[in-house]
Amino acid sequence: MEYKYVGKSYIRPDAISKVTGKAVYLDDIRLPGMLHAAILRPQYAHAKILSIDTSEAEKCPGVVKVVTGKGCTFHYGDNIRDLVPMADEKVHYIGEPVAAVVADTPKHARDALAKIYVTYDPLPVYIDARQAMSEDAVVIHEDMDKIWTLPTLKLMPGTNIANVYQVRKGRSADGFDEAEVVLEGEFNYPFASCAAIEPHGSIVWFKEDKTIEVWSSSICPFIVRDDLANSYGVPASDVRVHIPDIGGCFGYKSDVTVEQTIAWIASFVPGRPVKWVSSREEDFTSTLIGHGIRTQMKIGAKKDGKLVALQVKVLHSTGAYADTGVNVTMAATHNSTGPYEFDHCDLTGYTVYTNTTPVGAFRGYGHQEVHLAIERMMEMLARKLKMDPFALRSKNYLREGSVNALGEHMWKFNGDVATAAARVQDMVFGHDKPKEDDTYYYGRGFAAVMKSPKGAPFSTKGCYMKMNTDGSVNINMGGAEVGQGLRTVVRQIAAEALKIAPEKVRVYTELDTQFSPYEWQTIGSMFTMQGGRAIVRAADKLISVLKNTAAQVLKTDADYLEYDGEFIYLKADPFIRVPVTDLARGYITEDGITIGDLAQAVSDARLPRYASPDKNGQGPLGVTYTFGAQGAEIRIEKKTGKVLVDHFASVFDVGQVINPLQIRGSVLGGVNIGIGATLYEEVIFDEDGKITNPQYFQYHIPTYKEMPKQTIEFLETPDPIGAFGARGIGEHSVLGPAPAILNAIYDATGVDFCEIPVTPEKMKKALEALKEYA
Amino acid sequence: MAEKIAFTINGQPRSVEVEPDMMLIDVIRDVLDLTGTKHGCDNATCGTCMVILNGRAVKSCNTVVTKAAGAEITTVEGLAKGMELHPVQTAIAESGAVQCGFCTPGIVIELVAMLNSKPNASEQELTNALNKHLCRCTGYEPIRDGALIAQKVVQERAAEKA
Numbered sequence: 001m002e003y004k005y006v007g008k009s010y011i012r013p014d015a016i017s018k019v020t021g022k023a024v025y026l027d028d029i030r031l032p033g034m035l036h037a038a039i040l041r042p043q044y045a046h047a048k049i050l051s052i053d054t055s056e057a058e059k060c061p062g063v064v065k066v067v068t069g070k071g072c073t074f075h076y077g078d079n080i081r082d083l084v085p086m087a088d089e090k091v092h093y094i095g096e097p098v099a100a101v102v103a104d105t106p107k108h109a110r111d112a113l114a115k116i117y118v119t120y121d122p123l124p125v126y127i128d129a130r131q132a133m134s135e136d137a138v139v140i141h142e143d144m145d146k147i148w149t150l151p152t153l154k155l156m157p158g159t160n161i162a163n164v165y166q167v168r169k170g171r172s173a174d175g176f177d178e179a180e181v182v183l184e185g186e187f188n189y190p191f192a193s194c195a196a197i198e199p200h201g202s203i204v205w206f207k208e209d210k211t212i213e214v215w216s217s218s219i220c221p222f223i224v225r226d227d228l229a230n231s232y233g234v235p236a237s238d239v240r241v242h243i244p245d246i247g248g249c250f251g252y253k254s255d256v257t258v259e260q261t262i263a264w265i266a267s268f269v270p271g272r273p274v275k276w277v278s279s280r281e282e283d284f285t286s287t288l289i290g291h292g293i294r295t296q297m298k299i300g301a302k303k304d305g306k307l308v309a310l311q312v313k314v315l316h317s318t319g320a321y322a323d324t325g326v327n328v329t330m331a332a333t334h335n336s337t338g339p340y341e342f343d344h345c346d347l348t349g350y351t352v353y354t355n356t357t358p359v360g361a362f363r364g365y366g367h368q369e370v371h372l373a374i375e376r377m378m379e380m381l382a383r384k385l386k387m388d389p390f391a392l393r394s395k396n397y398l399r400e401g402s403v404n405a406l407g408e409h410m411w412k413f414n415g416d417v418a419t420a421a422a423r424v425q426d427m428v429f430g431h432d433k434p435k436e437d438d439t440y441y442y443g444r445g446f447a448a449v450m451k452s453p454k455g456a457p458f459s460t461k462g463c464y465m466k467m468n469t470d471g472s473v474n475i476n477m478g479g480a481e482v483g484q485g486l487r488t489v490v491r492q493i494a495a496e497a498l499k500i501a502p503e504k505v506r507v508y509t510e511l512d513t514q515f516s517p518y519e520w521q522t523i524g525s526m527f528t529m530q531g532g533r534a535i536v537r538a539a540d541k542l543i544s545v546l547k548n549t550a551a552q553v554l555k556t557d558a559d560y561l562e563y564d565g566e567f568i569y570l571k572a573d574p575f576i577r578v579p580v581t582d583l584a585r586g587y588i589t590e591d592g593i594t595i596g597d598l599a600q601a602v603s604d605a606r607l608p609r610y611a612s613p614d615k616n617g618q619g620p621l622g623v624t625y626t627f628g629a630q631g632a633e634i635r636i637e638k639k640t641g642k643v644l645v646d647h648f649a650s651v652f653d654v655g656q657v658i659n660p661l662q663i664r665g666s667v668l669g670g671v672n673i674g675i676g677a678t679l680y681e682e683v684i685f686d687e688d689g690k691i692t693n694p695q696y697f698q699y700h701i702p703t704y705k706e707m708p709k710q711t712i713e714f715l716e717t718p719d720p721i722g723a724f725g726a727r728g729i730g731e732h733s734v735l736g737p738a739p740a741i742l743n744a745i746y747d748a749t750g751v752d753f754c755e756i757p758v759t760p761e762k763m764k765k766a767l768e769a770l771k772e773y774a
Numbered sequence: 775m776a777e778k779i780a781f782t783i784n785g786q787p788r789s790v791e792v793e794p795d796m797m798l799i800d801v802i803r804d805v806l807d808l809t810g811t812k813h814g815c816d817n818a819t820c821g822t823c824m825v826i827l828n829g830r831a832v833k834s835c836n837t838v839v840t841k842a843a844g845a846e847i848t849t850v851e852g853l854a855k856g857m858e859l860h861p862v863q864t865a866i867a868e869s870g871a872v873q874c875g876f877c878t879p880g881i882v883i884e885l886v887a888m889l890n891s892k893p894n895a896s897e898q899e900l901t902n903a904l905n906k907h908l909c910r911c912t913g914y915e916p917i918r919d920g921a922l923i924a925q926k927v928v929q930e931r932a933a934e935k936a
Binding site: 024197245664701 | 807808809810811812813814815816817819820822849850851853854859863864866867868870872873874875876877878879882901904905907908909910911912913914915916917918
């Protein structure tokens with residue numbers, strides 16, 4: 001649809017401060033009297049702590065305090081309260097905080113770490129869920145029976161299973177008796193790091209007035225606030241959390257990550273702010289990592305390609321703490337259908353403790369992982385059925401009238417995956433493939449994708465809006481700007497809703513729980529939808545305030561009035577009108593007596609009827625899905641096994657494009673992250689649980705020279721929930737690269753990869769094996 | 775032992791006391807409070823710490839501060855003239871090359887150094903320069919677009935002057 005301001009490109013409100021170096025990130029903050037912390041990590045990934053001797057460290061230059069976990073009486077966590085700010089009796093993974101030094105400079109703090117002496121009694125180390133689930137495995141958390149969880153989750157004390165989530169649809173596994181063809185496969189999406197260019201960091205200040213002030217590179221100030229308030233027994237209103245500019249998130253700055261540890265350290269030096277910024281190594285080892293998901297999948301189909309039954313087992317190596325990973329397991333499990341309808345589903349997700357860095361969100365929240373499985377399986381199933389893979393998919397897409405794994409009915413307005421697929425098919429397969437030559441194999445691959453929202457029953461996004469006497473508007477919200485460009489979206493949606501130029505809308509810069517409207521957390525591609533709806537609601541309220549005041553001025557009823565951005569006027573005679581600039585502070589009558597309310601409004605929005613899962617894992621997530629399709633054209637260098645992505649195509653049905661420049665940028669970057677996962681990236685743990693590649697020069701993320709040519713298009717089937725029909729898009733672009741590229745590798749060589757990354761070594765080995773076999 | 779070194783930074787002569795093993799980035803950020811230069815990794819891989827040292831873009835995280843004695847240094851804060859941005863800054867802001875912005879100062883500095891010394895740099899030279907920088911947000915394409923726009927503006931301005 002044509003709008004005045006929505007659907008056009010505007011420059012980000014934060015672009016100038018970022019190109020001039022004036023944007024303030026966590027590490028740029030300096031406070032009076034600020035101290036610096038450095039944290040000691042263990043030598044073992046799983047061990048009892050026998051003793052900690054801090055006496056030498058305390059004597060080091062500049063040292064103010066040395067802190068251990070001794071005496072900590074609380075656990076924390078939003079879903080599973082299994083986390084502690086610092087290890088006390090036991091360490092559970094290689095990045096866990098064991099002790100910390102607070103000193104006058106970061107260097108003094110770091111130098112003194114070497115003078116802390118810890119003795120350990122090592123325990124067996126489990127890297128993979130399958131090891132940790134074995135019957136004779138040592139239990140990583142012995143106190144599980146004392147751990148609080150959300151009522152919908154269930155720990156299994158005496159095992160390493162933190163939660164089992166089951167989704168049953170139709171006749172569940174019994175539905176396989178209707179199948180004529182059955183196919184099984186197993187796929188692995190290994191550990192990875194979001195690896196944002198800005199590392200994590202926090203500043204925490206316990207003040208003498210018993211308030212706590214925090215700055216953090218986090219996207220969830222309100223969760224951090226509530227969590228700290230709970231741990232330290234102060235009212236949430238006495239904890240003030242600031243969020244400065246954030247240098248990239250992609251998931252691992254959501255939930256509470258480092259804040260509780262820095263708070264614990266700072267609590268020993270009350271009156272002084274304590275700053276900690278992670279080294280690049282700590283950013284890998286000690287914040288959150290992603291994925292760690294193995295998907296075992298069984299599909300039952302009719303001979304004509306109609307999908308019948310799906311059985312999935314998601315084995316999630318969730319790391320030493322499961323609080324941040326359990327929702328990733330769940331989203332992976334119920335989205336393992338991909339964009340397809342199965343009459344019968346039996347989907348089980350195991351959240352399993354391992355001696356690895358805790359897993360949290362990573363752009364897509366479990367979706368990347370299971371899309372690798374389902375989209376490779378569709379390709380293999382087509383082969384088995386001797387069917388065209390596009391025809392097989394097309395027969396089974398979720399579309400108007402189908403019901404997804406959660407029992408939600410799909411409608412036309414949920415989007416059009418079939419058209420997206422047809423567009424990508426044309427972009428990637430619509431021309432001849434180059435013929436194999438001496439140097440390269442050539443291949444093309446496809447994947448259709450779907451992403452559900454990720455919220456919580458109580459997740460909401462607030463908006464505060466005020467109009468000034470010159471008609472300009474200030475908007476304050478709780479959405480964290482991590483680079484995704486939400487401030488531009490806020491500005492454009494508000495301009496459209498208020499019928500004023502975007503230049504007259506000034507959007508908030510930092511977040512501060514003292515001033516910002518409540519927001520649960522800025523995750524799951526939800527801001528444009530929910531935040532957009534909150535803006536529209538606030539704008540409607542604000543216009544209604546203006547009308548009510550104007551009704552008194554114009555001596556009529558409010559519903560006879562109309563608003564055009566400049567005036568409130570009588571619909572029946574537009575010459576009878578009053579400028580909004582005269583109404584913003586209330587209307588000052590001739591004798592100075594002022595009538596009417598201030599032109600301001602507060603609102604919020606959550607997804608309609610978002611619910612907790614029932615015993616069959618069924619529960620509506622707000623019926624908002626973004627569908628799309630992606631395809632890759634690749635070359636494989638015969639000599640080296642190197643996979644080169646020449647062209648990558650993406651089409652998503654986003655409901656309504658808000659800002660063409662930004663949405664293209666979002667997809668460009670997401671595809672690059674997906675390509676990184678597919679070809680290069682894996683956080684590697686050795687058998688002792690040590691990470692062997694915790695640096696950028698060891699953990700390769702895609703570089704400039706590796707960017708493919710990208711073709712990107714959007715379909716616009718308007719959504720009824722999002723403002724002006726817009727749906728979420730932030731995470732979706734990372735879902736297709738792995739299956740599309742692996743499908744292309746098969747197309748090029750006949751090699752079926754079921755795990756990533758496909759490094760040149762693995763590719764070369766597979767090609768050699770193929771030759772031997774031939 | 776602390777020693778005193780002098781250099782010119784963003785046009786201002788400065789004399790600072792440093793430990794000789796300090797890296798240039800630590801002096802720029804922590805002594806001079808020029809926080810536009812970013813610290814993204816610890817081993818000269820990411821490029822966020824780039825500054826112009828005697829006309830050349832260098833990584834300040836692996837440049838020992840004593841190398842800066844007597845040098846001319848430009849950081850990202852030194853590019854705009856009052857309210858007037860450097861053409862590279864304008865182009866990068868408008869091309870969509872800014873998302874989280876953490877890699878932006880390094881990239882801006884890289885391009886300014888390149889276009890100052892080689893306004894007619896080939897696309898391959900620009901590619902080689904930009905390949906020194908990691909960006910996790912943009913997929914690089916808008917950075918390339920911004921670089922090419924900036925180059926055009928720089929060339930046009932040079933032509934106007936000539």
